[in-house]
Amino acid sequence: MHRFLTIAMLVGAASAAVDTQAQWVHYPTAGIPRTKDGKPNLYASTPRTPDGKPDLSGIWEANREGGTGVSFTGGQLPPLFTNIGAQLKGGLPYSAWGRDLFNSRLADNSKDSPDAKCLPIGILWLHSHISPRKILQLPGLVVILYERFTQFRQIFTDGRPLPADPEPSFFGYSSGKWEGDTLVVKTIGFRDDLWADFAGSPLTQYATVTERFRRPNYGNLDIELTVDDPKAYTTPWTVKLNQRILLDTELLEFICVDNEKTLPHMVGK
Amino acid sequence: MLDRIILASALLAAVPASAQWFKVETPGTPRTADGKPNLSAPTPRGPDGKPSLNGIWQMNGKYLQNIAADMKPGEVPYQPWTEQLFNSRQNGAGGRQDPAARCIPGMPKLDALPYPFKIIESPGMVMMLFEGFTTFRQIFTDGRELPKDPNPTWFGYSVGKWEGDDWVVNTIGIKESTWLDNAGRPHSDALHLVERFQRHDFGHMDILLTIDDPKAYTKPWTVKEDVRLIPDTELLEYVCVENEKDYGHLIGK
Numbered sequence: 013m014h015r016f017l018t019i020a021m022l023v024g025a026a027s028a029a030v031d032t033q034a035q036w037v038h039y040p041t042a043g044i045p046r047t048k049d050g051k052p053n054l055y056a057s058t059p060r061t062p063d064g065k066p067d068l069s070g071i072w073e074a075n076r077e078g079g080t081g082v083s084f085t086g087g088q089l090p091p092l093f094t095n096i097g098a099q100l101k102g103g104l105p106y107s108a109w110g111r112d113l114f115n116s117r118l119a120d121n122s123k124d125s126p127d128a129k130c131l132p133i134g135i136l137w138l139h140s141h142i143s144p145r146k147i148l149q150l151p152g153l154v155v156i157l158y159e160r161f162t163q164f165r166q167i168f169t170d171g172r173p174l175p176a177d178p179e180p181s182f183f184g185y186s187s188g189k190w191e192g193d194t195l196v197v198k199t200i201g202f203r204d205d206l207w208a209d210f211a212g213s214p215l216t217q218y219a220t221v222t223e224r225f226r227r228p229n230y231g232n233l234d235i236e237l238t239v240d241d242p243k244a245y246t247t248p249w250t251v252k253l254n255q256r257i258l259l260d261t262e263l264l265e266f267i268c269v270d271n272e273k274t275l276p277h278m279v280g281k
Numbered sequence: 282m283l284d285r286i287i288l289a290s291a292l293l294a295a296v297p298a299s300a301q302w303f304k305v306e307t308p309g310t311p312r313t314a315d316g317k318p319n320l321s322a323p324t325p326r327g328p329d330g331k332p333s334l335n336g337i338w339q340m341n342g343k344y345l346q347n348i349a350a351d352m353k354p355g356e357v358p359y360q361p362w363t364e365q366l367f368n369s370r371q372n373g374a375g376g377r378q379d380p381a382a383r384c385i386p387g388m389p390k391l392d393a394l395p396y397p398f399k400i401i402e403s404p405g406m407v408m409m410l411f412e413g414f415t416t417f418r419q420i421f422t423d424g425r426e427l428p429k430d431p432n433p434t435w436f437g438y439s440v441g442k443w444e445g446d447d448w449v450v451n452t453i454g455i456k457e458s459t460w461l462d463n464a465g466r467p468h469s470d471a472l473h474l475v476e477r478f479q480r481h482d483f484g485h486m487d488i489l490l491t492i493d494d495p496k497a498y499t500k501p502w503t504v505k506e507d508v509r510l511i512p513d514t515e516l517l518e519y520v521c522v523e524n525e526k527d528y529g530h531l532i533g534k
Contacts, residue, residue, distance in 0.1 A: 130522050164417045181518040265434040269384050
């Protein structure tokens with residue numbers, strides 16, 4: 013755990029180049045349901061789009077309750093940030109290859125972490141990242157705008173099939189469809205060298221990730237993640253996380269490579 | 282100059298060639314009798330009667346290299362210090378000063394990258410998703426004012442509104458270290474960009490870009506950049522910092 017803290021400080025140093033003051037940072041969010049005393053009613057009913065589906069749109073922040081570890085700002089890290097398998101009895105079901113890779117990343121002090129190199133960290137780790145993200149749900153498309161590194165992800169909901177032989181990428185290729193009030197997103201086409209969490213749990217080109225997004229009320233977004241990656245894990249595994257709505261604010265600009273000083277200080281082989 | 286362009290092109294060339302849904306029919310595309318996209322079909326319009334700007338677009342690449350490509354010599358109204366700085370950057374001499382060489386995207390070059398970008402209109406905000414750098418701009422259309430004293434950022438702060446059939450985007454708060462083009466034209470912290478999006482038909486759009494920067498230029502000046510629609514495709518993933526080898530070869534302080 014001590015190692016995590018050290019790394020958290022290093023990564024924090026990379027991440028700390030964020031401007032603290034910003035654009036319309038106190039700009040009011042439109043259409044907030046309120047309680048009698050005028051406070052936002054986070055338990056109000058789920059907003060819906062004209063077609064009757066839950067509207068996932070909003071700025072969301074990873075729920076830190078139950079998390080372990082401390083971020084560079086002193087706040088608690090979200091539960092799955094350091095170890096995406098923390099909820100699983102006995103931990104992640106690594107294959108022999110997956111365990112070796114994970115252990116080598118640990119032994120190498122996370123020197124090759126994509127976070128330290130200003131590379132995309134991938135869709136799994138991003139769900140528990142401390143930077144907010146904005147979801148926009150549009151006809152045929154859901155876009156996630158990540159404050160972290162000012163990057164985006166597209167989830168197609170126009171019924172297109174997943175590509176047969178995709179070019180490997182950090183974000184993968186995502187296609188989603190509604191099952192009742194749950195948006196079920198399947199993603200394939202990952203690179204072979206991804207990190208599913210801060211500690212370095214692997215994710216490979218053989219992975220299919222299934223995300224089940226559910227907005228049970230105004231203020232909460234529940235995401236269930238199933239990872240089926242026969243190269244890195246012996247069986248598929250499922251974990252859950254929660255995000256909370258972030259009101260009256262806006263994403264800041266976060267450019268990792270601007271004045272980046274961390275990488276030369278990373279040690280390892 | 283040429284060196285600089287070649288280096289910048291090398292930097293920007295690290296894109297995978299095959300990809301995600303590379304051929305995917307864009308719904309709502311007007312087509313000719315033989316099934317090809319009809320790029321000269323009329324401008325699509327939204328329920329409010331305004332032109333819809335939705336689509337995947339790509340700017341004529343010459344404006345990234347030289348924002349004044351269509352201007353005559355002597356027409357760019359430099360202040361003396363800007364002209365001097367611009368001249369000092371010629372023949373690659375300023376290569377290391379360009380933030381884009383360090384994989385930092387910034388305005389206004391972001392719009393001019395030779396990679397597609399996708400415009401998506403949503404209530405109160407228009408998104409521009411850029412294949413280059415896998416990054417995005419948010420342009421607010423909910424009536425908010427520009428911030429009074431914004432913290433400088435690489436992309437600045439943008440609001441958009443309609444003036445007739447022109448969509449007019451005002452942007453301020455851009456860090457003064459970004460370049461207007463690869464040729465090295467500078468700007469100051471007083472830069473106010475006005476982008477006037479004019480979609481002429483289904484497949485063609487102009488962006489009239491006005492550089493209003495009294496510290497750097499003696500008067501506002503405007504360039505017209507042509508943008509074409511790229512039908513039946515999708516954005517690829519582009520990550521500049523991955524395996525980046527160019528910066529070490531750039532010269533200059």
